[in-house]
Amino acid sequence: MAYLELQNLHRDFGTVKALDGIEIELGEGEFLSLLGPSGCGKTTALRLVAGFDRPDAGAIVVDGKNLTNVAPNKRDMGMVFQAYSLFPNMTARQNVEYGLRIRGKDRADRRKRVSDLLELVGLGHAADRYPHQLSGGMQQRVALARALAIEPRVLLLDEPLSALDAKVRVQLREEIRRIQLDLGITTLYVTHDQEEALSVSDHVAVMYGGRIEQMGSPAEMYSAPATPFVAEFIGTMNRLEGTVVDGGVEHAGTTLRIEAAQERPRGERVLVLVRPETVEVGPANGGSGVNTLVGNVVTQTFLGPVTRLKILGEGVDVIADVPTQKALSLPVGTRVAAVLPAEGARLLVLKEDLPQIPEEPASASR
Amino acid sequence: MRSGRRRLSFAWIATLPFFAYTILFLFLPAASVLIGAFQNDKSGYSLSNIRTLFHHPYIDAYEGSIKLSLVTAAIGGIAGLFIAYAALREGTPKWIRSTLTTFSGVAANFGGIPLAFAFIASLGPLGVLTLFFKNQLHFDITAHGFSLFSMTGIGLAYMYFQLPLMILVIAPAIDGVRKEWREASANLGASQFQFWRYVGIPVLMPSILGAIILLFGNAFAAYATAYGINSGANLITIFIGAYYSGNVLNNPHLAQAMAFGMFVVLAVMMIVYIPLQRRAARWAK
Ligand SMILES: Nc1ncnc2c1ncn2[C@@H]1O[C@H](COP(=O)(O)OP(=O)(O)OP(=O)(O)O)[C@@H](O)[C@H]1O
Ligand SMILES: [Mg+2]
Numbered sequence: 001m002a003y004l005e006l007q008n009l010h011r012d013f014g015t016v017k018a019l020d021g022i023e024i025e026l027g028e029g030e031f032l033s034l035l036g037p038s039g040c041g042k043t044t045a046l047r048l049v050a051g052f053d054r055p056d057a058g059a060i061v062v063d064g065k066n067l068t069n070v071a072p073n074k075r076d077m078g079m080v081f082q083a084y085s086l087f088p089n090m091t092a093r094q095n096v097e098y099g100l101r102i103r104g105k106d107r108a109d110r111r112k113r114v115s116d117l118l119e120l121v122g123l124g125h126a127a128d129r130y131p132h133q134l135s136g137g138m139q140q141r142v143a144l145a146r147a148l149a150i151e152p153r154v155l156l157l158d159e160p161l162s163a164l165d166a167k168v169r170v171q172l173r174e175e176i177r178r179i180q181l182d183l184g185i186t187t188l189y190v191t192h193d194q195e196e197a198l199s200v201s202d203h204v205a206v207m208y209g210g211r212i213e214q215m216g217s218p219a220e221m222y223s224a225p226a227t228p229f230v231a232e233f234i235g236t237m238n239r240l241e242g243t244v245v246d247g248g249v250e251h252a253g254t255t256l257r258i259e260a261a262q263e264r265p266r267g268e269r270v271l272v273l274v275r276p277e278t279v280e281v282g283p284a285n286g287g288s289g290v291n292t293l294v295g296n297v298v299t300q301t302f303l304g305p306v307t308r309l310k311i312l313g314e315g316v317d318v319i320a321d322v323p324t325q326k327a328l329s330l331p332v333g334t335r336v337a338a339v340l341p342a343e344g345a346r347l348l349v350l351k352e353d354l355p356q357i358p359e360e361p362a363s364a365s366r
Numbered sequence: 367m368r369s370g371r372r373r374l375s376f377a378w379i380a381t382l383p384f385f386a387y388t389i390l391f392l393f394l395p396a397a398s399v400l401i402g403a404f405q406n407d408k409s410g411y412s413l414s415n416i417r418t419l420f421h422h423p424y425i426d427a428y429e430g431s432i433k434l435s436l437v438t439a440a441i442g443g444i445a446g447l448f449i450a451y452a453a454l455r456e457g458t459p460k461w462i463r464s465t466l467t468t469f470s471g472v473a474a475n476f477g478g479i480p481l482a483f484a485f486i487a488s489l490g491p492l493g494v495l496t497l498f499f500k501n502q503l504h505f506d507i508t509a510h511g512f513s514l515f516s517m518t519g520i521g522l523a524y525m526y527f528q529l530p531l532m533i534l535v536i537a538p539a540i541d542g543v544r545k546e547w548r549e550a551s552a553n554l555g556a557s558q559f560q561f562w563r564y565v566g567i568p569v570l571m572p573s574i575l576g577a578i579i580l581l582f583g584n585a586f587a588a589y590a591t592a593y594g595i596n597s598g599a600n601l602i603t604i605f606i607g608a609y610y611s612g613n614v615l616n617n618p619h620l621a622q623a624m625a626f627g628m629f630v631v632l633a634v635m636m637i638v639y640i641p642l643q644r645r646a647a648r649w650a651k
Contacts, residue, residue: 050553073556074555075553079553085544085547087547087551089565090565091649146550
């Protein structure tokens with residue numbers, strides 16, 4: 001049975017439908033990421049669960065109890081905010097102790113628990129520092145310890161790493177996951193960083209415009225995106241528009257043999273989704289083989305073990321990731337043949353206009 | 367190198383008017399007060415003026431000034447804090463906030479004879495409010511012990527600028543109380559009261575103390591409002607005014623000693639204030 005349920009949540013701000021029917025069921029001890037572009041309603045959903053805001057319709061149920069109308073200070077939820085949420089007049093230790101003090105816990109127990117938690121987040125040595133004496137990453141560790149101190153029923157994190165620099169971000173997200181698994185605490189994690197979501201979650205829910213576009217395991221989300229939006233948002237994806245014809249999909253004057261096209265009616269408008277790492281690239285040598293698109297390399301982006309090539313030709317616009325060693329022999333300007341896989345490419349039916357993917361939001365925008 | 371030096375000397379020249387002004391109208395008068403306080407009529411040095419301050423009526427005038435300043439600073443400070451918080455908190459319409467800050471900006475600088483006149487016209491023995499209470503509500507404030515000419519009356523008039531000054535000074539600090547702190551506190555199980563008790567007030571305390579000392583100084587040095595309401599009020603500034611203008615007794619050295627006494631009172635206030643402030647702000651940078 002689900003431990004945390006968000007049932008058909010609706011929340012409007014004036015004419016903005018911040019949440020438009022959110023349904024989530026999460027088992028006890030599971031980690032779910034809410035992933036989506038800026039303004040899609042992630043924070044709104046989390047605030048409803050924490051009780052800082054009330055839904056216009058729908059319910060929040062934890063362990064069979066309906067909490068929708070319970071005050072935030074009676075919910076036993078642990079929340080970690082984006083930044084600057086530590087009480088500035090208290091040391092790290094006092095911050096972590098706050099919830100226990102409010103609950104009237106015995107002094108000796110309190111000290112023990114606070115010390116344990118500070119150790120858990122690797123800050124035993126900084127217990128007596130004030131927040132302004134801690135780095136951003138350390139502050140977020142304290143905030144995590146503070147949220148965990150009260151043994152919350154659910155842990156809520158709203159982009160807790162977005163104000164940190166890249167290296168600390170990766171390190172801390174792994175630590176959050178380790179601690180979450182250790183304690184077996186049910187966790188809702190909000191982020192707009194797909195890599196972050198895929199790397200630490202049991203489940204990922206991609207949101208767009210106040211709705212959940214798709215929910216599944218990180219592997220499912222990556223390999224089987226259900227909508228063009230998810231396809232674009234998770235990882236990098238080639239999206240080739242085409243028409244189903246006998247034996248494949250017609251795109252840029254070429255018939256692509258795509259297995260998935262065989263079940264589709266002829267004439268249907270579809271999107272062929274191809275991951276860049278599945279595209280084979282080699283020098284173009286006259287005759288065009290199966291599933292081959294020809295164009296020129298226009299940019300090379302070094303990504304470490306692979307290099308990303310952008311290939312433009314007549315009606316052709318493809319991104320391919322090739323081993324960096326191989327990319328050296330395909331400098332910008334080279335005429336190349338890009339071979340798409342017959343298997344593994346997915347088809348999506350083009351029903352409506354594709355939603356636009358917004359740019360990455362500025363880090364601190366809320 | 368050369369041009370750097372030339373620019374530097376130009377910067378110095380540009381500040382000269384400011385320094386000249388400060389020396390002429392701040393340091394010189396202060397020095398003359400300081401020296402004059404320890405002189406007698408025969409231009410010899412003596413402590414007799416200072417000694418006189420500890421006797422009736424001077425010591426009473428200091429007491430009156432200190433009490434009036436403390437009471438109006440404390441009441442104005444606390445009431446101003448609550449009003450500012452009520453106006454600035456989330457959920458209060460924007461226009462209330464902007465109206466209040468604009469009004470406070472004006473009112474905090476409204477004082478002296480015009481303010482005295484406004485109070486006499488409204489709360490004096492024949493003021494419109496006094497008469498309104500008497501005739502319409504059948505409540506005679508005079509018979510119930512209120513007199514605008516008393517210390518209470520003057521204090522009430524002082525509230526007119528003390529309260530807005532508090533609002534102006536404390537508003538930025540209240541804006542600095544982050545929503546995240548309130549939410550984190552609630553999230554950890556605390557009530558509103560507990561939040562203010564453990565987080566809100568401690569965080570604001572350095573600003574509150576600073577604002578209250580400012581209000582104290584503001585009231586302590588005020589002269590014209592009190593003079594306009596009651597030129598015989600038992601306040602040290604009124605005594606000094608009377609002596610300087612010479613219509614009671616022309617003894618400038620005693621007046622200088624009284625002014626020196628005011629410096630001392632303010633210095634003592636600062637000596638009390640600084641450690642309190644340091645304690646309240648020990649968690650800050
Ligand atoms: N208090 C509010 N008043 C009015 N509109 C709001 C309020 N809170 C959120 N919104 C609107 O609701 C929508 C969803 O906002 P929300 O903060 O949930 O987005 P988000 O997914 O968390 O975005 P971000 O990644 O930028 O934090 C946005 O269009 C936002 O402008
Ligand atoms: Mg957000």
